[in-house]
Structures are given as C-alpha cells and as structure tokens.
Amino acid sequence: MMLIDCPECGPRNENEFHYGGQAHVAYPADGGASMSEEQWAQFLFFRDNPKGPFAERWVHAAGCRRWFNAVRDTATYEFLAVYRTGEPQPVLDRSGASA
Template sequence: MQLIDCPWCGPREEVEFHYGGQAHVAYPDDPAALSDEQWAHYVFFRANPKGPLAERWSHAAGCRRWFNAVRDTASHRFLAVYRPDEPQPVIS
C-alpha cells in the first residue's frame, strides 16, 4: 500500500484519496464564447506524459481537502505534495 502525504493530515494510505485530474488547468475566461470544439478540448484534452505531472487530489476519507501533487506517471511515486495556494515545486 502506498502512503500519500496529505499537507494537513500527514501520511495516510492511498485508499483515503481520490484523484481529481490534472492541476493548474485554467477555467476559460468567457465560457459562453467557446465553441463546442473548444469546450471539448477544455474538458477532455489533458497532458499524458510519461514522467512528472502536477495533479489534483482530494483526501476524501480524511480532512476532505483538495491539494496538488507532482506524481511520476511511470512509477506512480509522489515527488511533491503542496497546498493549492502554494506554487508548484520545481522537480529536477
């Protein structure tokens, strides 16, 4: 079982968390002006790299707060965890 380090509760088992998608995806400034194709791109098209990716996670069975994490998609290892109001850490 993998431990995920919640910024508020500390390390907890992965079953307590829910994945929330790619982090740092900006909501459109004028959603009403988007075409169907632009909406589809916003909703469905996300980065899918092999390596580090910033993601949103929710501690569903704990404090129920959202946080961001940089996770290696190849190894599933969490490289950094940070609160939504903090900048994304630089991963070397």
C-alpha cells in the same frame, strides 16, 4: 498499500484519496460561454498525459476532505512533491528531487 502525504493530515493510506485530474488548468473567465462546442470539448476532455513527473489534483476524501496538488511520476507512481492548492508548483531537478 502506498502512503500519500496529505499536507493537512500527514501520511495516509492511498485508499483515503481520490484523483482529481491535471493541476493548474486555467479555467475560462466567462465559463466557456464564448467557446465553440469543439473548443469546449477540447477544454473539458483533453489533458496532458506525460510519462514522468506530472502535476495533479487530489482530495483527501476519507480524512480532512481538502484538495491539494501533487507532482507524481506517472511511470513509477511515486509522489515527488505534495503542496497546498494555491501554492506554486515546486521546481524539481531531473531526478525528481526538489531543487
């Protein structure tokens, strides 16, 4: 069992959390009304999928029920940083440590 460090509750078992997709996605100001169907589908379904550090959204569903962001290494599943929604993404060096 892996521990995820909730910014509000501290470290908790991974089964208390749910993945929410890529973090820092800019939503269309008009709700997508001016987009073509192809552009709207691109916005909804196409996200980055890198090998390595990746900013994601998570929710502590079985705890405080708050959303937060995390930088997770997709190759090792290691959480490199956790930060509250609205805070800037931490700058990490090449090893994945906070710079």
